[in-house]
Amino acid sequence: MAHIRKRGKTYSYTIDIERNPISGRRKQINKGGFTRKKDAEAAARKIELEMDENRFIEPSKEIFKTFMENWFTTHYQNRIKQTTVTSRRYILEKHLLHENPFANKEISKITTEDIDAFYNLKINGDYSSSYIRKMHQMLMQAFNQAVKWKKISGNPLVDADPPPVKTGEMSIWSLEDVQAFLNTVKGDRHYLTFILAIYTGMRRGEILGLKWCDIDFERKCIHVNRSLAYIPKNGYIFTSLKTKKSKRQIPISQFVLNELCTHKKLQEDWKELVGVLYENQDLVICTNTGTIQDPRNVNRVMKRIVKSANVINIRFHDIRHTHASILISEGVDIVKISNRLGHSNPKITYEFYAHLLPNLDNDVADILHNAIQGRSGGQMADK
Template sequence: MAHIRKRGKTYSYAIDIGHDPLTGKRKQISKGGFIKKKDAEAAARKIELLLDENRFIVLSKEIFSEYIVNWFENHYKNRIKQTSATNSQYIIEKHILAENPFATKEIAKVTTADIDLFYSLKLKENYSTSYIRKMHQLLNQAFGQAVKWKKIAVNPVADADPPSVKYEEMSIWSLDAIHEFLQHCKGERHYLTFLLAIYTGMRRGEILGLQWRDIDFDKKMIHVSRSLAHVSKSGYLLTTLKTKNSRRQIPIPEFVLHELRMHKQRQEEWKGLVGELYEDNDLVICTNTGTLQDPRNVVRVMKRLVKSTKVPNIRFHDIRHTHASILISEGVDIVKISRRLGHANPKITLEFYAHLLPNADNDIADIFHKAIQTNTK
């Protein structure tokens, strides 16, 4: 309800509109300078009508840098995974606050042109298109929430033009290179690590987060349910997976099951030798004392083996691409490949591997003609 007050020779109104969702402070709108009381009352009624219809917006004078810190700390951070929160916080501090020309503007005065300029600056600084897309997603969520909280009328990011993601050209191993590499690294501590990567297409963190309870030897299945990830100020931790599609079951052949059994047997023998010094975390891939394996050590071992084997020098993640390319070359359905890799949807798989799909367009005309002829007889 509006409060009408006379100040000197004029009237003013004040209307409570609740509390700020982030700060909890009381919010009020007011206006004065009305010669007659009835004019102040009429103006106040218009505002109250808009409030009743949820159409009234008081544009916030809050500085963008203050808003996004409050939004992240009090709203966004606790709704996402710890690893995602750490990565998002770094992007906000490094780019959206420290190196952002609109950081000191009032949030309601930030325009789409400001957002596009920000993306252009990041491109000139040679940041990857996928990394700039992550900045775009954060900004879109932050401004989108400001609209919901009625701090601004429209989301300036909605009409912005972030750069399209450019995927790096992937390197993959041939079947001969795979065979040569695996033969060469037999007997190495990380032989099973590389074998699992090649035969399952699992991500490095997923392999290093694998526990024995995740392996169903009877059904010949690996259950992917966690990953090893680096968390700021905490180091490497086992974390849950980002999406429901990342949590998946991967069928494996008897050959891999045999290698897993052999590895478990060696691990049990080692436990007996180490005794109380062994920290049993049920990990398939771990250090000599049972603790989490630093992913950087895996990379160092792979570089050494690649150099001595003289197979093409690829990244660990390219083993995943190699796995997918072999399945595609063997004619496996893209939807099945997507599920095996744990992609959010088959569209992502197609974007990565469309160039590897066999071109069967030449058969389409004959297939269509045959279908028509068959159904018209």
């Protein structure tokens, strides 16, 4: 039974929960600061009801900073890609442990108001909404785990209000730009790299991780199975793909197939020229000696060709957006585009490229009118 008492101008409650099996002392829950007695009584009844239904969780006194370090080391970093650990560790240390007003607060006392104030602090610090969203995702996962570990009874992130991601104006090439770029890059050793980017929409890492065993020449398709990524202290390595949907099959045209065959013959020439120094890793895109191609060299070639072709300067990843925009303009179904790009959900594709979709609402009124007129045999029009 809860004991309610008045201290000064406010009320507090005390609830005995159990005895310590070693010391024999009673463990109690105390909370004060209620301006009205009935508010203290209501809060105490809620605790007692949770205890009766075995739902009560004794609030943890663990400091947020201590919890986050333990959560990240023992749980989180083992469940994300190696390529992500470094960037997430930076967010943890800079933003969640140091530049955070509630870093030294007990995890059970952190409120939704604290979380929203933290987001506002980062917004005022001119951090992008997408970057703040990454902090939000980490916090959401950490507090969800705290609930599972029975350190807190609820997640304050559930009702928090992170800033919406602002999608800036997308930089893409027109069909004329694509043709000008390809005409200029033809003959360069990275010609096939850009053919694959433009005609398949593959990510740069996926292209540089592509092997000849991934090419099905009979069925005319590419199997995307891995990606080339940079790991600090380990250099460039092949890693698993971003999501399950990233591992996909991409149908290719006869033109792309022919370019692959031409490039394969070119590689055979490299092998003969280099001899025993050639390191055969079965890579489609590689150096003249067969080793992994540094992505920075691809970027340098792209900048040079962009300048020579006199087309707008875009990032390599924007070629992927260009690929999608061409398919959208040609009326390809958004689900098919999503599968081709390897998005985890067609909703992501739709939200990202919605502004490129043609406005099909203009004919809705006529469609409705024609349906009604057809169903009524034109009788309504005669009245």
